[in-house]
């Protein structure tokens with residue numbers, strides 16, 4: 133199978149060829165040329181599978197240029213109960229992504245039991261193993277440079293730590309992450325992980341990454357790579373748990389299920405869309421945003437109007453504080469029926485700081501064929517939902533999951549199971565839980581003293597020359 137750019141002006145490549153790259157050379161994102169489709173017989177066979185078997189069933193279709201035996205080894209190494217065991221004490225870790233029943237037809241899908249307590253571990257742990265495998269095969273190494281305001285950076289570091297052919301240089305704003313998030317990253321002592329605390333805000337960090345990536349000579353010389361949310365390997369890995377959850381909450385494959393997804397860069401819900409395109413019986417995909425509601429605006433109006441960093445609000449679900457959804461182009465490509473010229477035209481406007489409206493030419497009418505609906509949630513909604521779920525079910529959820537649950541319930545249909553994706557554990561966002569419930573969330577075992585561990589972090593001004601010198605000094609360690 134080959135992957136094509138959404139903008140239609142880049143070579144067709146295989147899964148392994150796009151694994152280590154970012155954008156396609158024409159600025160677009162890669163998608164399978166056509167979606168493979170699971171037949172009724174396939175789905176019947178998949179119903180009895182455990183997580184690793186399902187992962188193989190899904191990924192062997194999407195990564196069909198990796199030899200099956202190699203892919204199996206990588207999957208078996210990744211999806212173990214030992215890696216995904218950091219959640220609640222009563223979770224069933226053998227399921228990797230267990231579902232927790234709140235009441236009939238209402239579930240939470242536990243995606244945050246990995247090492248950094250957020251759903252990004254589901255994909256990033258696989259990516260770490262895939263990177264190591266692909267780099268070994270090519271006899272290469274890579275220096276990953278990224279900027280983070282929390283979950284992505286820590287998930288990347290925990291996935292890449294100890295890998296012999298990968299170094300991670302992660303920029304984070306000196307202030308702006310929770311104490312827990314900082315401690316999680318800065319306490320890593322692995323020689324191939326470099327934490328850099330920038331005297332500035334997240335946008336300064338991101339600008340530094342951009343400048344380094346635009347320095348093509350430097351980029352080539354030091355083999356600079358990225359693991360951002362547009363990485364197709366991450367999307368592919370996220371498809372697996374939609375299948376796992378579907379089989380967990382249904383008895384037969386005639387039933388349909390709705391999924392509610394706390395969204396920022398549209399990566400998680402994009403994976404749900406792909407699952408549906410592969411043949412999973414999905415009723416609704418519910419896109420939940422916080423006050424940064426650029427996606428909700430689109431699904432209500434057909435207008436996609438990204439906002440600037442300055443217009444982006446800081447909220448109590450910070451991992452969704454995003455106003456330009458980097459994976460959204462993948463969905464719009466499908467919405468246009470893969471009209472690459474149209475997608476290129478739309479993103480020409482977006483890349484120039486503008487917006488587009490899909491109502492006038494009728495494209496927005498196609499939305500109904502994709503089952504996507506949306507809603508937004510505010511700080512008050514989060515607090516109320518966290519309290520409601522605690523009082524009614526004695527389950528503690530974090531602020532992002534609360535956004536998802538709040539919006540999910542607004543779109544719930546009688547008789548159709550609703551699965552709300554848990555994207556982080558409450559322990560990561562203690563202050564908000566204290567505000568909502570007046571008590572501290574439970575810490576998963578082993579993380580009680582995280583903040584008092586020794587730290588390995590370098591302070592730096594928001595200075596491109598400084599980060600380049602730092603990379604040059606360590607790139608061959």
Ligand SMILES: *Cc1c(COP(=O)(O)O)cnc(C)c1O
Pocket residue numbers: 250251252283284361394395396397398399400401451452532555556
């Ligand atoms: C990254 C993240 C999200 C948003 O996911 P996208 O794939 O960017 O839409 C939501 N919640 C948490 C906790 C996250 O870390």
